[in-house]
Amino acid sequence: MSTDTKQKILDVAEQLFAEHGFAGTSLRHIITDAGVNLAAVHYHFRSKESLLEAVIIRRTAPLNEERLALLDKVEREAERSAASVEEILLAFLGPPIRLILNPSGEGRIFGKLMGRLHSETNLCFLEIAKKHFDVVSQRFHAALVRAVPDLPVDDLNWRVHFAIGAMAHTLSFWDRLEVVSHGKLKTGDPETLIPRLVGFIAAGFRAPVVARQATGHLKKKAAVERRR
Amino acid sequence: MSTDTKQKILDVAEQLFAEHGFAGTSLRHIITDAGVNLAAVHYHFRSKESLLEAVIIRRTAPLNEERLALLDKVEREAERSAASVEEILLAFLGPPIRLILNPSGEGRIFGKLMGRLHSETNLCFLEIAKKHFDVVSQRFHAALVRAVPDLPVDDLNWRVHFAIGAMAHTLSFWDRLEVVSHGKLKTGDPETLIPRLVGFIAAGFRAPVVARQATGHLKKKAAVERRR
DNA sequence: GTCTATAACGGGATAGAC
DNA sequence: GTCTATCCCGTTATAGAC
Numbered sequence: 001m002s003t004d005t006k007q008k009i010l011d012v013a014e015q016l017f018a019e020h021g022f023a024g025t026s027l028r029h030i031i032t033d034a035g036v037n038l039a040a041v042h043y044h045f046r047s048k049e050s051l052l053e054a055v056i057i058r059r060t061a062p063l064n065e066e067r068l069a070l071l072d073k074v075e076r077e078a079e080r081s082a083a084s085v086e087e088i089l090l091a092f093l094g095p096p097i098r099l100i101l102n103p104s105g106e107g108r109i110f111g112k113l114m115g116r117l118h119s120e121t122n123l124c125f126l127e128i129a130k131k132h133f134d135v136v137s138q139r140f141h142a143a144l145v146r147a148v149p150d151l152p153v154d155d156l157n158w159r160v161h162f163a164i165g166a167m168a169h170t171l172s173f174w175d176r177l178e179v180v181s182h183g184k185l186k187t188g189d190p191e192t193l194i195p196r197l198v199g200f201i202a203a204g205f206r207a208p209v210v211a212r213q214a215t216g217h218l219k220k221k222a223a224v225e226r227r228r
Numbered sequence: 229m230s231t232d233t234k235q236k237i238l239d240v241a242e243q244l245f246a247e248h249g250f251a252g253t254s255l256r257h258i259i260t261d262a263g264v265n266l267a268a269v270h271y272h273f274r275s276k277e278s279l280l281e282a283v284i285i286r287r288t289a290p291l292n293e294e295r296l297a298l299l300d301k302v303e304r305e306a307e308r309s310a311a312s313v314e315e316i317l318l319a320f321l322g323p324p325i326r327l328i329l330n331p332s333g334e335g336r337i338f339g340k341l342m343g344r345l346h347s348e349t350n351l352c353f354l355e356i357a358k359k360h361f362d363v364v365s366q367r368f369h370a371a372l373v374r375a376v377p378d379l380p381v382d383d384l385n386w387r388v389h390f391a392i393g394a395m396a397h398t399l400s401f402w403d404r405l406e407v408v409s410h411g412k413l414k415t416g417d418p419e420t421l422i423p424r425l426v427g428f429i430a431a432g433f434r435a436p437v438v439a440r441q442a443t444g445h446l447k448k449k450a451a452v453e454r455r456r
Numbered sequence: 457g458t459c460t461a462t463a464a465c466g467g468g469a470t471a472g473a474c
Numbered sequence: 475g476t477c478t479a480t481c482c483c484g485t486t487a488t489a490g491a492c
Contacts, residue, residue, distance in 0.1 A: 005475085021348070023252035026467065037477060042469065044475095119347040119400060120249070155424065157405055162394040162428045169393025172347055177385055192438055196383065200390045200432040207431030210423040233457085254485065265459060270487065272457095 006044045008034045014055045018113035022052055022125070053128050056117065059099070059110050064136045066095045071139060082146040085205050089198045092140050093167055097194050100171060115172025118164060148205055155209050163201045170197055234272045236262045242283045246341035250280055250353070281356050284345065287327070287338050292364045294323045299367060310374040313433050317426045320368050321395055325422050328399060343400025346392060376433055383437050391429045398425055 012034040016025040027048055031038050045051040070091035074083045100111035117129055144156060151159075174193060240262040244253040255276055259266050273279040298319035302311045328339035345357055372384060379387075402421065 021249060021251055023249055027469090028467075038468090039470085039477065040475080048468070115347060118397065119343060158421070158424050159428055161401070161405060162398065162425060165394040165397025166390040167393070169346065169396060170390065173389070177389055193386075195438040196386050197390060199435045199438055200387055203431045203435030204428040207427045210420055210427055255487090256484075266486090267459065267488085268457080276486070 005036050005040055008036060009041060009044060009051070010055055010058060013051055014059075014113060015109050017052060017055060018109045018111075018116070021116065022048075022120070056113070056128055057132060059107060060114070060132050063095050063099065064132065067092055067136055068139060070094065071143060075143065082149070083143060085144070085147045085202045086198055088140065088143045088147055089163075089201055090194070092136075093197055093201075094194055096167075096171055097174075097197070100174060101193065111171035111174065115168045118168035144205075151205070152209060159205050159207075162204060166197065166201060233264050233268055236264060237269055237272060237279070238283055238286060241279055242287075242341060243337050245280060245283060246337045246339075246344065249344065250276075250348070284341070284356055285360060287335060288342070288360050291323050291327065292360065295320055295364055296367060298322065299371060303371065310377070311371060313372070313375045313430045314426055316368065316371045316375055317391075317429055318422070320364075321425055321429075322422055324395075324399055325402075325425070328402060329421065339399035339402065343396045346396035372433075379433070380437060384433075387433050387435075390432060394425065394429060 009030065013025075013030050016030055016033065019025075020029075027038060027041055031041060041048075041051065045054055071083075071088065074087045074091050078084075078087070096111065096114060099107035102108070117125055120126070141160065144160065145153070148156065170193070237258065241253075241258050244258055244261065247253075248257075255266060255269055259269060269276075269279065273282055299311075299316065302315045302319050305311075306315070324339065324342060327335035330336070345353055348354070369388065372388065373381070376384065398421070
């Protein structure tokens with residue numbers, strides 16, 4: 001059946017793109033694992049690149065809808081006061097992390113692909129990301145500005161940047177904590193992953209701002225280090 | 229001359245691997261940009277994969293030496309008390325960030341490659357990382373355990389994980405803050421990047437620990453925050 | 457050490473029968 | 475919608491002259 005073939009291709013492509021990257025995955029590898037014909041790929045999706053985009057939006061579309069819905073809810077409930085950083089982060093980070101931790105296994109590998117979405121520097125990835133994340137990005141950015149109004153905008157932007165990195169890395173490697181703990185430790189309870197990540201980032205957002213001139217001692221320190 | 233050709237290949241390979249990834253970069257692309265012969269690559273480095281490793285260790289070897297030296301110094305100075313989180317983070321994050329911000333331009337693109345080092349899930353990348361980062365990883369992990377002795381080890385490991393993500397992403401995209409700030413804002417002063425990143429992560433390390441039983445009730449936690 | 461030439465293979469895409 | 479067959483190009487790697 002048609003939809004069956006299409007689904008199969010999407011599923012396998014998602015798996016292989018996540019595992020080997022876009023350039024590292026050949027259509028022939030995909031069709032072999034999916035047990036379909038090469039021409040079918042070009043029939044249903046017209047090119048390798050379009051296939052990638054289809055793989056991505058299949059999951060990010062509902063994901064981003066959920067994020068925006070949660071943000072709406074949080075902002076509605078906050079009413080007169082602004083929503084807290086934790087609530088905003090929860091609306092942003094909860095959906096993708098629940099997706100990858102979902103025991104059904106549906107979205108498990110997608111996290112790795114999404115992590116790549118953020119670390120691929122070249123190609124279509126960036127355009128795709130821009131295309132599908134722009135609205136979400138703007139809404140959440142605005143919400144954060146309201147949540148920490150005293151934070152200079154430069155600092156806010158850097159902290160968002162750091163937060164994205166922590167999130168992307170977690171989505172990619174939530175199952176590989178052993179690497180970081182030099183092989184001695186287990187992955188840890190996935191149940192607590194969301195509050196752990198939210199707590200870490202929220203604390204980062206509330207960190208004291210590095211004063212323009214107060215960086216002096218750090219800089220001086222670095223300069224001293226450099227002289228060694 | 230021999231060393232000239234070799235250097236040229238290393239330089240161009242670093243650039244292209246960083247930009248397009250390993251699988252996305254062909255040797256022919258490299259030799260074209262480098263203006264050398266294809267056979268030269270196989271003569272000086274015996275394969276594409278070995279070339280990648282050569283590119284990586286050329287910069288990571290001195291980098292990791294510097295990290296360890298800084299850590300030694302910090303721990304020596306701390307003597308009876310443990311080194312602070314900030315000092316440890318500075319020893320770990322300072323060297324690579326100074327490298328990418330170095331106005332000489334020597335190591336600018338290497339950050340992007342190093343960022344990939346942490347987000348490539350497949351191939352030789354992992355082996356290479358393991359091979360060259362294991363000692364560093366263990367030393368810093370131990371130092372952090374001493375710096376935050378009250379933090380449960382599970383939490384510590386997750387936070388290290390988040391920190392690596394923030395670092396890797398920053399190394400890759402320190403020059404692309406606009407993406408995160410929906411295109412409206414400039415990159416921000418690179419001079420302050422190190423204290424900003426260190427401050428963010430250090431605050432994350434000092435965040436309150438998520439209590440075992442309190443995790444299920446995010447709503448309650450969020451409600452408490454709202455009352456602030 | 458550096459070149460040319462070529463081996464040996466895998467890649468994405470398409471035409472056209474069914 | 476699905477298949478086979480094929481085009482045409484790019485890939486890594488090597489052999490052997492200079």
